[in-house]
Amino acid sequence: MSVIAETPSTEVGRNPIAQLIAQPRYRLMLIAMIGVVSMSLARILSGNDDLTSSGTIGVALRTAAPIALAGLAGLYAERSGTVNIGLEGMMVMGTVFAGWWGWLYGPWMAVAGGIVGGLMAGLLMSLATTTFGVNHIVAGFAINILAPGVARFMSNVLFVPNPPGSITSSPGNSGSMGRFTMPFTSGGDLFGWQSPDILGWIENQRWFIISDISGLLRGLSTNVSYDVLLTIAIFIASAYILWRTPFGLRLRAAGERPAAADSLGVSVAKMRHAGLAISGALAGLGGAVLVIAVNRYQEAQVAGRGFLGLATLIFGNWRPAGVAAGAGLFGYAQGITLRTNPEQVVRALLLAAAIALAFVAIWSLTTRNVKAMGFMVLIAIALFWAYLTTERPNNQLVFVTPYVVTLIAVSVGARRLRPPAEEGIPWFKGQL
Amino acid sequence: MKRLGRALVAPAAAAGVAIVISALALLLSGNSPLRAFAEMWDNVSSAESIVLIINRAVPYYIAGVAVAVGFKMNLFNIGANGQYILAALVAAWAGTQVSLPAPLHVAFILVVAVFVGAAWASITAILKVTRNVNEVISSIMLNFIATGLVAFLLAEPFREPDSASLIAQTEKLAASATIPKLNRLIEWTGVDLGNANLYGFLVFAITLGIGYHLLLNRSRFGYELRLTGINPDAARAAGVNPNAMILKTIILSGAIAGLIGMHSLLADPQFHRYGDQFPRNLGFTGIALALLGRNSPIGVAAAALIWAMIERGTQPLSLLGIPQEIGVIMQGSFLLSAIIAYEVVRRRNEARTTAEAARLITQSTDADSNETTEAQVAR
Numbered sequence: 001m002s003v004i005a006e007t008p009s010t011e012v013g014r015n016p017i018a019q020l021i022a023q024p025r026y027r028l029m030l031i032a033m034i035g036v037v038s039m040s041l042a043r044i045l046s047g048n049d050d051l052t053s054s055g056t057i058g059v060a061l062r063t064a065a066p067i068a069l070a071g072l073a074g075l076y077a078e079r080s081g082t083v084n085i086g087l088e089g090m091m092v093m094g095t096v097f098a099g100w101w102g103w104l105y106g107p108w109m110a111v112a113g114g115i116v117g118g119l120m121a122g123l124l125m126s127l128a129t130t131t132f133g134v135n136h137i138v139a140g141f142a143i144n145i146l147a148p149g150v151a152r153f154m155s156n157v158l159f160v161p162n163p164p165g166s167i168t169s170s171p172g173n174s175g176s177m178g179r180f181t182m183p184f185t186s187g188g189d190l191f192g193w194q195s196p197d198i199l200g201w202i203e204n205q206r207w208f209i210i211s212d213i214s215g216l217l218r219g220l221s222t223n224v225s226y227d228v229l230l231t232i233a234i235f236i237a238s239a240y241i242l243w244r245t246p247f248g249l250r251l252r253a254a255g256e257r258p259a260a261a262d263s264l265g266v267s268v269a270k271m272r273h274a275g276l277a278i279s280g281a282l283a284g285l286g287g288a289v290l291v292i293a294v295n296r297y298q299e300a301q302v303a304g305r306g307f308l309g310l311a312t313l314i315f316g317n318w319r320p321a322g323v324a325a326g327a328g329l330f331g332y333a334q335g336i337t338l339r340t341n342p343e344q345v346v347r348a349l350l351l352a353a354a355i356a357l358a359f360v361a362i363w364s365l366t367t368r369n370v371k372a373m374g375f376m377v378l379i380a381i382a383l384f385w386a387y388l389t390t391e392r393p394n395n396q397l398v399f400v401t402p403y404v405v406t407l408i409a410v411s412v413g414a415r416r417l418r419p420p421a422e423e424g425i426p427w428f429k430g431q432l
Numbered sequence: 433m434k435r436l437g438r439a440l441v442a443p444a445a446a447a448g449v450a451i452v453i454s455a456l457a458l459l460l461s462g463n464s465p466l467r468a469f470a471e472m473w474d475n476v477s478s479a480e481s482i483v484l485i486i487n488r489a490v491p492y493y494i495a496g497v498a499v500a501v502g503f504k505m506n507l508f509n510i511g512a513n514g515q516y517i518l519a520a521l522v523a524a525w526a527g528t529q530v531s532l533p534a535p536l537h538v539a540f541i542l543v544v545a546v547f548v549g550a551a552w553a554s555i556t557a558i559l560k561v562t563r564n565v566n567e568v569i570s571s572i573m574l575n576f577i578a579t580g581l582v583a584f585l586l587a588e589p590f591r592e593p594d595s596a597s598l599i600a601q602t603e604k605l606a607a608s609a610t611i612p613k614l615n616r617l618i619e620w621t622g623v624d625l626g627n628a629n630l631y632g633f634l635v636f637a638i639t640l641g642i643g644y645h646l647l648l649n650r651s652r653f654g655y656e657l658r659l660t661g662i663n664p665d666a667a668r669a670a671g672v673n674p675n676a677m678i679l680k681t682i683i684l685s686g687a688i689a690g691l692i693g694m695h696s697l698l699a700d701p702q703f704h705r706y707g708d709q710f711p712r713n714l715g716f717t718g719i720a721l722a723l724l725g726r727n728s729p730i731g732v733a734a735a736a737l738i739w740a741m742i743e744r745g746t747q748p749l750s751l752l753g754i755p756q757e758i759g760v761i762m763q764g765s766f767l768l769s770a771i772i773a774y775e776v777v778r779r780r781n782e783a784r785t786t787a788e789a790a791r792l793i794t795q796s797t798d799a800d801s802n803e804t805t806e807a808q809v810a811r
Contacts (some may be wrong), residue, residue, distance in 0.1 A: 085510075085568070128768065134775045137508050137568060138723055142768040145720050149760025156755040157461040307572050314569060396587065400580035403573040410570065411563040 034359045040212040042352035046387075050339055051348045052212040054186075054203055057219020059338055062293060064331020065231045066091070069286030070309020071316065071323035072238055073118075073279040078318060079242060080275025081255035081268070083424040085140030086125050088306030089147030090280045093117035094287025096151040099170030099297020100158055102288075107177040111227055111288050118284015119277055121147060126276035130269050133426035144306075152299065159297075170297035177292050180229060182221035227289050234282070239320040251275055255420035258427040268427055283309070311406040317417055330402040337398050346398055347387060354383035442773035443724070450766035454758050463754045471752060472745035481744055483628035488740035490637045491695040491711070493733055495718025497644050498688035500727035502567075504648065505661040505681045511556055511571025512689040513715025514578030519548040520693030521582050524602045524706035525590040527609050527697075534608040538698060541609055545690040545697075552578065553686020560682070561675045567682065575715075586706070601707030611636075611699040631699035640688065645729040657681060689715065720767050726774065739763060 043051045050056050070087050077084035084090075097117030102110025121143055128139040152167065159165030164172065181188030187197030199218035203211050242248035253261035254271035262268050283306065290301050308330055315329075316322020336345045357380035364373045410417070455465035475481060495512060502509035523545035532540055555574060559565040592603045611632040615625055648654040660667040660677050668674055692714050696703045703710060721739060725731030746759030 124768075128772050132772045132775050133779065134771050138771050139768075141510075141719055141723075142764065142771055145716070145767055146761070146764030149757060149764045153457065153461075153755055153757035153761050156757050304576060307576070310569075311573065396580045396584035399583070400577045403576040403580075407559075407570060407573045407577070410565050410573075411559050 030363070034356055034363075036209060036212060036216075038352045038356035038359060040209045041355050042348050043212065044206075044208060046344075046348040046351055048344055048348040049206065050336075050341070050345050051352065052215045054200070054215045054218035054222055056332075056336060056339055056345070057216050058222060058224070060328065060332040060335035061220060061224065061228060062331075063335040063338070064327045065228045066286040066289045066305050067308050067312060067330050067334075068235065068324055068327030069231055069282050069289065070306050071312035071327055072235060072309075072320065073282035073286065074310050074313040075238070075242075075318060075320060075323055076251070076275050076282065077122075077279035078313065078423045079255045079420055080251045080272045081258060081420060081423050081425070081427065082126070082129055082272055082276055082279075083136040083140065084125070084276070084279055085137050085310070086121065086143030086147075086306075087140075087279070087283050087309055088302060088304070089140075089143035089145075090118045090121040090125075090283035091287040091290075091302045091306045092147040092151050093121040093280075094284030095291050095297050095301050096154050096170075096287075097284065098288035098291040099173075100154065102173035102291060103159075103162075103165070103171050103296075104174070106175045107173055107227075107292055110173055110291055111230070111285065114284040114286075114288025114291065115281045116284070118280040118282070118287060120280070121284070122276045122278075122280015123273070125280070126273045129426065130272040130276070133428060135426070136424050148300075155297070155299070168299040170291075172296040173292070176295055177225045177227055179223045179225050181223055186218050186222045188222075225292065227292050231285075231289065234285075235320055235324055242320070252420070255423050258422055259431065262429060269429070272427075308402060311402065314417065314419075315406055315409050318419055329405070333398060333401050342398070347390060350383050350387040350390075354380045354387060357383065442777045443770055446766055446770035446773045449769040450762050453765040453769075454762045457761050458754070458758060461755060467752075468749060468754050468758065471749060471754070472742075475748055476741050476745045478626075479623065480626040480628040483625055483630045485737065485740045485744045486634060487629075487631050487695075487700070488743065489733075489736040490631070490634050491692055491714050492717055492721055492736040492739055493637050494640060494688065494695070495692045495714045496721030496725060496732035496736055497640055497718075497729070498685050498692065499715075499718045500722040500725070500732055501644070501657075501688060502681055502685040503722050503727045505657050505677065507678065507681055507685070508568045509553070509556070509571060509682060509685045509689070510568055510719065511553060511574050511578075511715075512685070512692070512718050513713065514571070514575035515549040515552045515686045515689040516692035516715055517582050517710075517712055518552050518578045519545040519690035520697055520710065521585060521590060521602070521706045522548045523690075523694070524605065524697055525585075527605045528603040531606065532608065534610070537606070537608040538611055541605075541698060542691065542694060545694055546687045547690070549690020550683045550687040553689065554679075554683050556686075557679045557682035561678055590706075592705075599708055602705045604705045605697070609698060610701075610704070613699075631695065633695040633699040636691070636694070640691070641729045641733060648729070653680070689718075692718070720763070724767060724770055738766075742766075 039052050043049060070091060073090070074084050074087055094114035094117045097113035098110040099113075101113030101116075125139050125143050128134040128142070129136050155165070155170065156167055159170050160167055162171050183190040183195040185197075185199050187200060188195055197218075199214040199221070202214040203218055205211055242252065250261065250266045251271050251274065253264075253266060254268045254275070258268040261271070286305065286309070287302060290305070291297050294301075309323075309327075312323045312326030312330060315326035316324070336342055336349070339345055357376050361373050361376040361380060364376065451469075455469075458465040458468055476485065495516070498512050498516075499509055523541045526544045527537065527541040530537070530540060552574065556567050556570045559570050560567050586600045586602070590602050591600055614630040614632050614634060618625055618630055646654075648658065656667065656672045656677060659670065660672055660674065664674060667677075693706075693710070696711055697706065698704075717739065721732050721735040724735035724738075725733070742759045742762050746756045746762070749756040749758065
């Protein structure tokens with residue numbers, strides 16, 4: 001009975017399926033199911049096994065990690081009330097420090113260096129926004145201007161005198177980061193004994209759906225670099241810290257109602273400093289993950305991932321799980337361009353998108369939203385037509401996909417998105 | 433004069449901080465700051481250097497004005513970068529598709545650039561007005577989309593046909609699409625420029641600056657723009673349509689942004705086409721300059737000149753073993769300390785005005801009657 005009472009829409013009250021879908025939990029499950037089924041169908045119809053292979057998923061995880069960290073960094077800042085456009089600059093600081101310490105002391109110190117570099121940039125921004133009340137966008141922008149300059153100066157002083165280091169690259173990390181493979185499921189080693197690779201066997205059977213899910217799981221548990229594992233751990237910890245601890249509550253209160261938080265004895269300034277410090281540290285760690293992936297600092301390595309992180313934040317509605325999902329999507333889009341024969345994978349992806357939209361169109365039947373359905377069917381047909389006619393999709397097309405998707409998501413879903421209520425507004429003690 | 437002095441306090445303090453920070457950075461890297469600063473001064477003080485600084489500052493200034501128009505209304509047009517690279521590419525290509533006499537050819541290319549810049553900006557404007565999408569977010573996304581679009585157009589459709597070179601670039605523009613140099617004009621006044629060339633786009637930049645000043649301070653649109661920026665509610669009450677203002681301002685900002693690349697394309701013989709070497713980050717520089725120059729026509733010009741001067745001054749330092757990147761640190765720390773200084777000064781002025789207003793109110797109520805004051809206090 002309570003289930004029915006919770007359903008907000010009265011229009012769909014009679015239809016039991018529609019009632020079920022209207023609940024967020026089942027809605028998410030349905031979206032995930034549509035995703036898996038369409039990918040699997042597209043894989044079989046196009047004959048392109050790389051679409052859901054564990055190799056592709058593994059690369060996607062690797063490319064998603066820095067974007068996810070940038071998104072999470074933005075999450076901490078914005079939940080505490082500061083809009084952080086400076087993520088890009090903080091990541092740049094992370095890369096140059098990671099390149100420096102990684103070269104001197106090895107990959108784990110690269111992780112530490114990234115955190116320290118980003119942290120300093122975060123605190124610098126907090127000095128401007130929280131202490132002096134400078135407009136957040138302006139201050140973040142200044143960080144983005146300053147950071148590449150500092151990075152270039154540092155690489156001139158530190159890397160140029162030490163070949164093969166140069167103005168655009170560090171000499172290279174001493175040693176590389178270890179990798180982890182899950183025993184029993186993915187064939188990892190256990191005390192020197194090679195365990196069976198069960199998921200790998202299932203994946204190779206090419207069964208409908210089952211093999212695709214095995215590919216996904218195997219990709220997430222094979223040859224995962226420890227810094228990427230750290231990223232996953234940080235995500236789980238963050239979801240807990242922000243929503244289940246007093247500190248998290250205070251941090252979020254500083255972003256939602258600073259005056260109310262202040263009246264209950266929470267120091268808004270302290271929370272906003274903390275938010276930006278954590279934000280900088282995580283963005284810097286994202287930079288370190290980039291450095292570890294190629295074993296050296298390279299200039300312009302960040303290449304807009306800070307902004308992409310900001311996009312996942314909006315896409316994920318200012319929640320850790322949403323950020324992770326957005327980063328996964330964008331990471332996948334970037335990751336497939338790194339595979340052999342990326343054009344064919346992208347082509348198969350067009351088919352998957354067409355199938356998924358067709359399913360969503362059927363789904364919208366339950367709410368009898370004819371206009372939305374017609375729109376989806378049209379796009380699905382367009383995508384299917386694109387799949388049939390294009391032989392080699394353009395690489396630039398793939399490059400812009402995440403940005404176009406975000407732009408569409410923001411313009412279509414603007415009413416569903418709920419950013420922290422008072423983010424972006426400088427606040428001083430005593431102010432209402 | 434006193435007003436000017438007060439306006440200069442904050443930037444002067446910021447410049448001081450920037451110099452101290454760069455000196456520290458130089459010391460940390462084992463270089464003598466005094467030697468570096470003396471060298472920088474030598475690099476900027478000849479007539480030839482001044483010409484090179486002006487050439488460099490011209491596109492910066494246009495970028496600064498393009499962004500400043502939006503800032504005046506609290507609209508953050510981060511998208512100037514995407515607007516201008518797309519405009520420059522399309523204009524460079526369109527320019528090769530026609531053959532016109534010189535002034536018309538230049539005018540045609542300029543019109544195309546302005547139109548493309550405005551059109552790309554209008555996406556941001558329309559999304560903001562119809563779907564309430566924050567312009568910062570949409571323009572960041574549109575910057576990346578423009579970068580992808582430029583790469584796509586340059587890879588195939590707009591690429592120089594039958595070219596043997598592997599570099600993706602448009603065809604070189606005909607000689608008729610050149611804005612002439614100003615050297616003869618300057619030398620006629622008796623100043624010797626040496627080997628330097630003063631490019632003619634400067635005239636457009638000055639015209640734009642005057643136009644911006646007139647628009648802002650002498651036109652109804654400018655009045656409504658400033659009013660909406662200072663107090664949107666008051667503007668609405670006065671009959672200003674906020675959505676129309678947003679549309680007009682963002683599109684105007686995009687139109688000006690379309691001109692940013694025209695200095696390189698039409699006046700600088702080094703380019704005359706859109707290719708890999710074409711400057712790609714001027715839009716972001718423009719944001720820094722609009723912030724530094726407080727959106728005023730003169731302020732942005734001063735900021736553009738200082739920016740170009742720092743770059744020109746630090747460029748040859750590497751030959752002496754001093755990292756030339758000190759220039760970027762100087763620029764960045766100048767920007768960061770300037771925005772903090774502006775904010776501190778603004779808050780202090782605000783507090784002073786509030787205190788003054790409170791004093792005036794108490795005085796007048798004292799004169800009126802004591803009862804009212806008591807009633808107010810009781811409340």
